[in-house]
Amino acid sequence: MSRTVILKDIAKALNISVSTVSRALRNARDINPKTRQAVLDLAKEWNYEPNFIAQSLVKKHTRIIGVVVPTINSNYFSEALSGMTDCAFEQDYHLMICQSNETESMENRSIRKLLSCNIDGLLISVSKETKNAAVISEAYRKNVPVVMFDRVLPGFECTKVIVDEYDGAFKAVEHLIRKGCRRIAHVGGPPELSVSQNRKQGYLDALKKHNIPVRPELISHSKSFEEDALVAIKKVMKHSELPDGIFFINDLSAIAGINYIRKKGLSIPEDIKIVGFNNDAASALVDPALTTVMQPGYEVGKLAVGVLIDEIQKKTDSYKLFELRTNLVVRKSSK
């Protein structure tokens, strides 16, 4: 067979009806075992694959999950996407991925386009701009379940999958305290992002728990992560009494920090201990290797797809909040 094999081809070859072939392919009972075997054999030999479009039309679902992320090309999101892809594949679902490039208008256009493709469910991590869920609710009106992950909208009622970054930051700072640090600085991210807020709060609460006073001069924020990380680093390093530990918003900033600190003639971890966040590939390779908080991006993606599929298949009806734990990866920079 050079042309795509269809049910009719198998039926004709075996001299039976299309309905019987269809049943043989998926229905164990109500079919003569011999007929069934013959169909299965030929289907295999001819590499038969059911036409998914035709099936979708009849069954009124597509097994397609729409995904909207702020950006594909980031360590975290590409990891989450990777988990989603693997999980969807296993369960015979397909992903249609769009990126909002951090704008609300692209996000909305993406959702609408996905909806017109008859997706069975929507997975979304909102853009920096997104304040309300007007367009997202269109999904609900069409009976398409929605699951939010990572960047969620507090006001919107749906199942959410997030990482407990607060706890990750808390553990990171507590680790520095256990290592003897008492003047711990924090180089944060853009203050308006919930990511930055959560991690900073973890930092603050860890200090509090151990009765270490918060020193505002040891806290600084970068305006857009890496790009101006160095400015933020210098700010916490300019005081006569230097910090003995620094908790960074992410690994890339921490790596920039390591270099700056060494250039000043200080050594890590002896003079200053460092912890980052993300567990980027580079963190294990820099010198000294960077202690960091590992976010389970892959698991977030996997779980998000999993719970979405449950909702699609109506295995669950109430909205839930899933909060995944981070893992502290201790390396030389804090030993």
Next chain:
Amino acid sequence: MSRTVILKDIAKALNISVSTVSRALRNARDINPKTRQAVLDLAKEWNYEPNFIAQSLVKKHTRIIGVVVPTINSNYFSEALSGMTDCAFEQDYHLMICQSNETESMENRSIRKLLSCNIDGLLISVSKETKNAAVISEAYRKNVPVVMFDRVLPGFECTKVIVDEYDGAFKAVEHLIRKGCRRIAHVGGPPELSVSQNRKQGYLDALKKHNIPVRPELISHSKSFEEDALVAIKKVMKHSELPDGIFFINDLSAIAGINYIRKKGLSIPEDIKIVGFNNDAASALVDPALTTVMQPGYEVGKLAVGVLIDEIQKKTDSYKLFELRTNLVVRKSSK
């Protein structure tokens, strides 16, 4: 109308036939302007959206492009995917993305699954294991155009979009030569990959052009990139006469190399100059900042989708080879 509106609803309401409604919605001529207007008005009022699945079944195309990459979660591929997504979105196509996780069997399963979704075209970057294109050819047999990008199969005839890595490597090594290096080592990747071969050839030819003898003891290959990069690095560093420059297969290996070299008490770039490949985010942040070859991943993705769509729409019939240029980013590690 609370239920999804279909053609029949509009036809019934207007007391005309479904065929007429269908024509009115998309065919300007061959239809009474008044009828047309009435249909358009009601369609708008009722928020009619054509059922994409039904359309696909009839028209025998889906506007879906299948993509198979070795892995989503890599700097290069996620960048390419990002370019693909943006380009597809603009042209009203959708992407279905699968990852082979570097195994041929997953790659094949992915292709088959994608094919059974009636994709209009296939975009693929093959896994490390893939030696022949048996399953990929199934796409051709189903009249689904195939475009390969980045990791291509030399024997398979189709349009290919690649980065001129040979040239990138050549420029990188020539840069080292211009900086005065004469004993230039190469730490390569898995030797069976075309990526590794191309970059190595660029290295060899640059030496040749400048009449520098090739020293086999200065060339080593890692079996799987980062994981055993250190082994490969040690191999070229174990000779009494050390190299004065090293060209690495990628940035992560180069960063590992930098650390190893410094630990041995040598300084970069004074004793040994280093060049990597990829322009990963970390390359600008390590110390010394890493000279590296920037690959236009985003452009590769964009172009690949663009030429695939051209083939789908039969705007082109012959197979072409697109080769994008790299850019050498000179930083401190080679100054």
Next chain:
DNA sequence: CTGAAAGCGCTTACAG
């Protein structure tokens, strides 16, 4: 300019 009919490839009651 319009409608009846056939068909895209599949599934699923319904008879037999």
Next chain:
DNA sequence: CTGAAAGCGCTTACAG
């Protein structure tokens, strides 16, 4: 256990 028939929502020759 099997087949004929209807139908999913749409498009497109074909008549008229």
